[in-house]
Amino acid sequence: MLMMCVGLIVMALAYLLTARDTSGPRRWIGIALIASVAPVFFWxxxxxxxxxxGLCYTSAIQSIAAAVARTDHPQALARQIEALPLAGYETRxxxxxxxxxxxxxxxxx
Structure with missing residues (x-):
């Protein structure tokens, strides 16, 4: 959402600076066209x-895999892995x- 807002503001400012000699209705049409590309910025x-x-979770999985590969105490490590802060879709x-x-x-x- 932030990227969308920043992108729209930058494009609108760039348009207004380059179209300062343009008449009123054309200027507003240009602003409306810029706003119409909001879904692109959202995407x-x-x-x-x-x-x-994806990169974050890849790093976490690599750390867990390395810990599993190097453990001499699997039951203790299993308890530590179960204690990871996993909260379904609210996981940070x-x-x-x-x-x-x-x-x-x-x-x-």
């Missing part, structure tokens, strides 16, 4: 968020990534 923001989340990946990196043996992957 770009959603796509960039998905990429960031940075918290999970940081907690997974703190698992014993997770740091060297």
């Amino acid at each position: 770009l923001g959603a796509f960039s968020r998905q990429v960031d989340a 990946c940075p918290e999970v990534r940081d907690a997974a990196a703190a698992l014993p043996g997770a740091g060297a992957h």
Whole structure:
């Protein structure tokens, strides 16, 4: 959503600066056309968020896999993995990534 707003503002300002000699109705038509591309900016923001989340979860999974590969105490590690801050759709990946990196043996992957 933020990317959409920033993109629209930048495009509107750029248009207003380049079209300052344009008559009133044409200027407003240009602003309306810029606003009509809002879905494109919304999609770009959603796509960039998905990429960031994917990279975050990949890092968390790599840390967990490294901890599992290096453990001598699987039951203790299983309890620590179960204690990771997972809350379904409300899970905050940075918290999970940081907690997974703190698992014993997770740091060297």
